[in-house]
Amino acid sequence: MERGVGRFRDRLRGWxxxxxIEDPRPTAAKAPYTFYLPSENELLAVSPGDLVKLIFRSIPDSGEWDAERMWVIVTAAEGARLTGTLDNDPLDMPQLKAGDAVTFDRAHIIDIDWSEDRAAPPPTAPERREYWDRCFVDDQILDGRLKVEFLYREEPDPPREGDKYPDSGWRFRCDTRGLTDAEYDNPSFSYIALGKVLNGDDSWLHLIDAPVGSAFLRDRDTGAFHPTAMPDVGDD
Structure with a gap:
């Protein structure tokens, strides 16, 4: 029964x-260390023949995905407004299919694949450091509720099977004054990209290249970080 209802709903969505097309700038502003957008010069250089990636959101909502990131072949450009044809078949968006015409703004572009047949070479992309190496962090920092209070860098863990990025060795603990008794007794943490930590609290960014064996504690009065002793094995 549910499958039949789903098929009928998909048919209605198709009709x-x-x-x-989502504006990616608010997301980039909230996650500047993990969600990177092309530079203004790159956006201005997009012309017919280039492929660009956009974020499509279904109306009504998809039952499977919040949004789908898909490629579009640019066919016309007039100022800030571009036209192209969809180069992907959506996973769950029956109202849209490959080859459909799409109109969008340059500011909607989240990635660019430059055409080899361009009349002029694309602009040089600005140098940008990325923060995908992994770390362990208290979940209260990730959800934005608490700030980093104590951070230290130990010998990185060996690579795990299927890991795309290595462990950085960084470990982040939150201000324990903000924890409930249950949270204090049962710490909750994640193994995640450094950029995710920076999105929630980047006050420690100037310390990111400190060597293994470094440890820092935030001064609760000034907010500044000061060198401190490494924790004993088993403290975290």
């Missing part, structure tokens, strides 16, 4: 559904 009457719409889609919106």
């Amino acid at each position: 009457f559904g719409r889609y919106a």
Whole structure:
């Protein structure tokens, strides 16, 4: 029964559904260390023949995905407004298919694959450091509730099977004054990209290249970090 209802819903979406192209700038502003956008010069250089990636959101919502990132072949450019044809088949967006015409703004572009047949070479992308190496961090820092209070860098863990990025050795603990008794007794932490920690609290960024064996504690009065002793094995 549920499968039949789902098929009928998909048919209705195909007949009457719409889609919106999402403006990625608010997301980039909230996650500047993990969500990177092309530079202004790159956006201005996009021209017919280039492939660009956009974020499509289904209206009504998809039952499977919040949004889908898909490639579009640019066919026309007039100022800030571009036109192209969809180069992907959506996973769950029956109102849209490969080859459909799409109109969008340059500011909607999240990635660019430059055409080899361009009349002029694309602009040089600005140098940008990325922060994908992994670390252990208290979950209260990731959700934005608490700030980093104590950080230290130990010998990185060996690579795990399937790891794309190595362990940085960094470990981050939150201000324990903000924890409930249950949270204090049962710490909750994640193994995640350094950029995710920076998105929540980048006050420690100037310390990121400190060597293994470094440890820092935040001064609760000034907010500044000061060198301190490494924790004993088993403290975290």
